[in-house]
Amino acid sequence: MRRFRLKWPVLAIFLVAASLIGTSLVHTARAATAPSQIKIGTLYASSGTFAVASQGQYQGLKYWAAGVNKTGGIFVKAYGKKIPVKIIAYDDQSNTSTATTLYNQLITQDKVDVLVADFGSVLTSVAIPLAEEHHMLLVDPTGSGANFFTKKTDYLADVSIPASTVWPIPLAQFILQQKIKRVAVIYDSNDFDASQAETLKSVLAKGGVTPVYYNGVPTTESNYAVLLHTIAAQRPEAVLEFGYAPNDIAFLRDLASSGLHFNMTFTIFPGQLLALLTKNVGAKALAYTYTYPTPPLVRHDVVNLGDNTAQFVKNFTAAMHQAPNFLDAAGYNTGLIVQDMIARAPAFTQLDFHQALMNMSGKTTTVLGDFKINENGAQLGELLPVAQLIPQGQGVKIVVVYPPGKGTGKPIYPAPQH
Amino acid sequence: MSTSLLAYALIGGILYGIFFALVGVGLNLIFGVMRMINLAHGQFVLLGGYGAFLLVQHLHLNPIFGIPLAVAGAIVVGIPLYFAVVPRLQASRDPEMLSFILFFGIAQMLDAVLTMIFGANQRSLPETALGGGNIGVLGQQFPDSWWVGAAASLLAIGGLYLYFTRTRLGFATRAIMANREEALATGIDVERVSAIAFITGLALAGIAGVFVPYLLGSISPDIGNELTTTSFAVIIIGSLGNPLGTIVGGLVFGIGTMYMQTFFPSWSNLVPYALLVIIVLIRPSGLLGKAVRVT
Structure with missing residues (x-):
């Protein structure tokens, strides 16, 4: 058999030509499949229990999208170019049934590239099984219920708020440090609040403290007068109320008008929606209350993704003509994480998105601080x-009192009667 | 459990219940006279609350002035709404079901309008406007606003009682509630009396709304439907179609809720619906309703 031999110049020309054709084909393929827009699907609530918080989060996400679209979009590694983003959003009216239908529509009809949950655990809870069923990564800004993160998953990532199981750990440690023995806990019967109450109880138990009052109330609870007197009968030093903003408003107003006084009172939302709480409850009733302070009330100066706190506050205020709150920051942060995720994912698939998030974990710091998720999707x-609201002029200022390394002042304990 | 706590829950329940009697009585009056279920009732309660909020916010007036504003608002809104809607509904084959659908639509519209105007944020009224202190009875202290709210409710329901028992219009209203066709046959101007009852029902809802920010912490557009369902439970417990039975329904609801908050707080929101189911099973006409013979 006669052997066919190529001479080396012919071989070189062939290889160069093949390589050029190959590159050209890849580019053609990429250009052919690259979408004209990256579709980000999400829900918001224009009415209902979660409207205030949901709209803040949605506004933050829109602010981010407007910013990146001004620069031509986000870089998509899988296509090797920048592509504009388009937010497809529907109004779920704080209703989980409506939210279920609309999440389904985003996945099956709109075929969004990235699915972002609405605010909070209640409206996120219905998206989790849908995302799992459709093999879609659910980017979860503020759904932090403990039950979400019980098993390994590729289809859930809590990006803007710690899992609620870890929220009360510094609070419980602070209570133990202050040597407070008589603690009353009243919480809303939903995953977000109940899981915090449960974690707090277990950390306190390790320190030898058993709550003298530990009860759930309906999430719709709006009258705390009798509850506060039932709690006071147990003579607690600290009263901790875990609820959503409307609950906090009703609780703090009823406490202020009840004539009761406790050495320590804690609620969640003054640390997230301070302006709203001050408007409804009044600075006097908020004075000396403890809360979890969130950005921009606490600052992160050194970041490696997006704006730091000061830049974010300045830019957001200029663009939206109002100062941002935590939920605005959470929405903005969600956009940043999505942007970096897509810039890192080698292929435009949901599993590659998830892997990109895992790769970002522990190496990313944003306006909300360190980004670190575990294999169950929980943000840690x-x-x-822990912060205390200290009277200042006609208002209150946030003073971080725990942990000691982050403190900006000392707690005033017991709270003075006023 | 100390007797002090039991007494606190009892007095709190009475005050809360009297207030909820006012919240529900307008719904019952409209149903009693027109056999129509006003599913937008909670939204009309909210309109009263937002009216008081505007008076405080923009005119720096005491929220109590929200009461005459609620009456004026009920006249301005009620007359055109009544004549646009009610005669057509009454002429239809199934006015009860149609009213159900129509007022559901009105409720949705009012929700949307309130959200557009006021946003989704919670709004409150200053505690000091109604006193800011506490009044004690039997050693149990409750905020002034609770007492003022209960007193205003008693006055409004007392006024309704006097209207029913001391005025010709009141007699006519009761006659229509007893039997619309017979009232018509006896020469009562059913249309006019019904229109007055409709406006009175809206006014009572608006007056209740003035006190909602005090008894429920704040107002926001999303609580309208909840107010409607609670009102509905209260009037069924008392007696559907008998406005004065509402006060009994309110008291049973208020005291039940406060005792549940004391002993089983997690279950307290079941109270109105559990009571409703029990009453419907045992005494379908309500606690103050006439006995029904089961055939």
């Missing part, structure tokens, strides 16, 4: 410190 990066 930035523990929320």
